Amino acid sequence: MTAAAPPTEATPARQQAAWEETFRYAGKHSRFYREHFARAGISPADKIPLADIARIPPVDKSVVCQQPDEFLCVPREKIVDIVTTSGTTGQPLLWQLTDSDLERLGYNEQLSFATAGFTAADTVLLAVAMDRCFIAGMAYFLGLRKLACGIVRAGPAAPALHLDMIRRVRPTAVVSVPSFLHHVAEKARETGFDLAAAGIRKAVCIGEPVRENDFSLNRAGQLIETHWGAKVFSTYGVTELAASLCECPAGQGGHLHPGLLYLEALDEAGQPVPDGQAGELTATTLGVEAMPLIRYRSGDFAAIHRAPCACGRTTLRIGPIVGRKNQKLKLKGTTVFPSALKTILDTTPEVSTYAIIARRENDLADTIEIKISCSGDAAKISAALRERFRGEIKVAPHITPATAAEIEELQLPPGARKRRYFADLRH
């Protein structure tokens, strides 16, 4: 990667112009924003520099979930694609896109994959759903197509098909959630297939963290690099923003495309947090036709970094997602995400498996119990762990030794589709 900035990178002047257009457009066509601006004493004729965007109060995801049609700026005949969020958190959200929004979605992914170094010479195994009302698979397809990559739409469900296509097509890259990549690697091992030598050099990972806050690879990221012989790139996307931030080869956080999105990180009171500290990612979409969003609190927490990247880009980057709003734990006056607890447990070699259990003590405080199965003296290991928690996150949760079978039951309760390390019993 050379130091030259890509030609598509928007200048601050272009970003400001795109914002002014979004503000004018939403104020005119979105019932919600018309009333929202009026309530905040803002006239559609106002000139608001991006630096003063905080004059407009942020909007919570729950507001959009309850009344998505209030955000719709176009008549029904302009809509070409209707998707829904996966509903892993709260109420699934219905989202609509026009032809121009699909074009913007593809352009965004074109920029994201180009950031990760994809070119027309790449053949990409797309292990992401194209259907079931998800936006991601289609977005990736549109972006890769714009880059003229070869695309193998294998989907997210059949490791045997993936291995077969890897043998026959020799793709150079894969796009997937990390847990599925582990699954395919396991299948390869079982069948004696040398995945690391198969020629896949880039693995774009979505939906699950592959890095620690200092940008080093976490255990999941390291395993992917080892088993796939591929460089890991983390990408972050949100359906409602129809945008993604993907890492460059320097692996220092996902790069923002400033012509398509304006991003802030806010604390609970709606104030910006200092760069490098995790805050709620709050986004303003630029150039969206059907459902533009202004200061939308995504519910995802991550740190923003503004120092120029080693790749030469000067665009804002985001660090790993440290957690979601509804996972936030209130412990003895501090706020902690389960991911911080998980990082400590994952890097304690004596702990073979664990489950984190959250309970509500009262409105202001939660309690945490961690059940661990370990090799060696359980009392000693628990005491050492408590010390690590106290040192690294300032609180020491209850730690209870348990059998691997008891923990398995907590991780995979009846009806669970996915193994969970965090059991939230607060609701």
Ligand SMILES: [Zn+2]
């Ligand atoms: Zn970079």
